[in-house]
Amino acid sequence: MKKLNIAVIGAGFMCKAHVVGMSNMPKLFWPSPVMPVFKTVCDIVPEIASEAKIRFGFEKSCTDWRDVIADPEIDAVHVCTPNDSHAEISIAALNAGKHVICEKPMASKIEDAEKMAIAATEAAKKGIISMNAYQYRRVPAIVFAKQLIDEGKIGNILNIRCQYLQSWSADPNSPLSWRFQKEIAGYGALGDIASHVIDIAQYLAGDIDEVVSIMQTYINERPVQESGVDSLGTVKGDVGAKKEKVDTDDEETMLLRFKSGAVGSLEATRNAWGRHNFITVELHGTKGSILFNYERLNEIRVCYADDPDTERGFKTIYTSPAHPYGDATWNIAGMNIGYGELKAIEMLEFAKAIATGEQPSTCFNTAYRVEKVAEACARSSKSNQWEKV
Numbered sequence: 001m002k003k004l005n006i007a008v009i010g011a012g013f014m015c016k017a018h019v020v021g022m023s024n025m026p027k028l029f030w031p032s033p034v035m036p037v038f039k040t041v042c043d044i045v046p047e048i049a050s051e052a053k054i055r056f057g058f059e060k061s062c063t064d065w066r067d068v069i070a071d072p073e074i075d076a077v078h079v080c081t082p083n084d085s086h087a088e089i090s091i092a093a094l095n096a097g098k099h100v101i102c103e104k105p106m107a108s109k110i111e112d113a114e115k116m117a118i119a120a121t122e123a124a125k126k127g128i129i130s131m132n133a134y135q136y137r138r139v140p141a142i143v144f145a146k147q148l149i150d151e152g153k154i155g156n157i158l159n160i161r162c163q164y165l166q167s168w169s170a171d172p173n174s175p176l177s178w179r180f181q182k183e184i185a186g187y188g189a190l191g192d193i194a195s196h197v198i199d200i201a202q203y204l205a206g207d208i209d210e211v212v213s214i215m216q217t218y219i220n221e222r223p224v225q226e227s228g229v230d231s232l233g234t235v236k237g238d239v240g241a242k243k244e245k246v247d248t249d250d251e252e253t254m255l256l257r258f259k260s261g262a263v264g265s266l267e268a269t270r271n272a273w274g275r276h277n278f279i280t281v282e283l284h285g286t287k288g289s290i291l292f293n294y295e296r297l298n299e300i301r302v303c304y305a306d307d308p309d310t311e312r313g314f315k316t317i318y319t320s321p322a323h324p325y326g327d328a329t330w331n332i333a334g335m336n337i338g339y340g341e342l343k344a345i346e347m348l349e350f351a352k353a354i355a356t357g358e359q360p361s362t363c364f365n366t367a368y369r370v371e372k373v374a375e376a377c378a379r380s381s382k383s384n385q386w387e388k389v
């Protein structure tokens with residue numbers, strides 16, 4: 001089995017997710033397409049880099065990502081830094097002939113996302129893989145929903161309603177991490193979480209053609225974070241600390257028109273008390289409906305129009321060995337998978353793409369389209385009009 005020497009750049013939250021995913025990938029999916037070797041972990045903060053080397057079992061650590069790019073031993077680079085450095089690192093890695101999996105959103109600026117898509121298109125000609133980490137489309141229940149749609153079981157899609165609701169930034173005293181700073185993050189909730197549901201919506205219902213949107217910021221300043229890695233706002237802010245300006249969005253509400261003629265709506269907020277990782281998709285077709293909620297990710301609810309009048313309604317299906325990826329995870333429905341297994345599924349798709357030379361469904365060109373939808377949404381919130389993607 002071919003070895004894949006990997007490097008992870010940025011050793012925070014997502015480094016943990018990528019390492020858990022990559023190291024479990026061959027344990028769950030056997031034989032695996034490649035065998036990962038944990039070569040280098042890089043973080044600009046030296047203590048974080050050296051701790052990650054020990055904790056995650058890398059052979060070495062460094063503090064300058066350029067050392068990773070220059071290392072001929074590295075085959076694949078995982079870009080897990082904040083959004084403003086995704087483009088520079090990913091493009092350098094692709095140009096050096098390394099496969100790249102980059103966290104979402106693609107970049108902090110649409111121009112950078114375009115440059116990434118161009119670099120990935122060039123690299124693809126040499127068999128180099130690019131991938132963005134839109135893992136939620138790979139939840140077995142969502143892949144199964146896509147199969148039902150493709151088989152015509154739901155008929156023509158009329159409407160898709162999507163939400164991504166969280167609460168971690170609802171507390172005005174949660175600290176001013178990089179996620180609230182436009183220069184680093186680009187957008188706020190739009191890039192951070194709406195992007196995931198834009199990706200799911202386009203995966204299931206095809207390309208979005210135009211949008212109308214309202215973007216809001218509710219909390220305009222936050223206490224400055226003293227030090228350390230952002231922990232998605234779960235770090236308790238120092239209430240007495242100096243406050244600085246938030247210049248990203250907290251929430252968006254949008255209406256969507258798809259190229260197919262379907263319509264939809266999408267809401268994303270990180271200020272919804274009581275909601276945690278509440279990703280919902282409700283899809284209505286001419287022959288039935290589908291309902292999914294990530295907080296119950298092992299279930300999908302389906303209603304078929306041709307069920308008898310007395311029995312028509314949503315039924316709950318537990319994803320099982322009979323469903324996508326199910327034969328390799330756990331062998332009884334109800335044993336359930338979680339975020340860790342989902343990241344292993346994502347790493348499997350990255351590894352498969354590397355082994356076969358076929359770009360994954362979330363390659364940089366797919367991700368660039370998500371960025372274009374987000375950009376149209378931002379435009380619409382200023383113009384107060386429908387905007388073309």
Ligand SMILES: NC(=O)c1ccc[n+]([C@@H]2O[C@H](COP(=O)([O-])OP(=O)(O)OC[C@H]3O[C@@H](n4cnc5c(N)ncnc54)[C@H](O)[C@@H]3O)[C@@H](O)[C@H]2O)c1
Binds near residue numbers: 013043048230
């Ligand atoms: N796919 C998902 O569901 C998901 C979830 C959370 C975050 N993310 C994305 O992952 C990326 C990282 O987010 P996170 O939550 O891990 O952030 P984090 O703040 O926990 O970690 C980022 C790490 O990168 C390091 N870093 C910053 N600039 C660097 C540079 N130039 N070179 C090397 N290291 C650098 C920081 O010191 C920090 O340790 C972001 O793009 C974010 O949007 C994706």
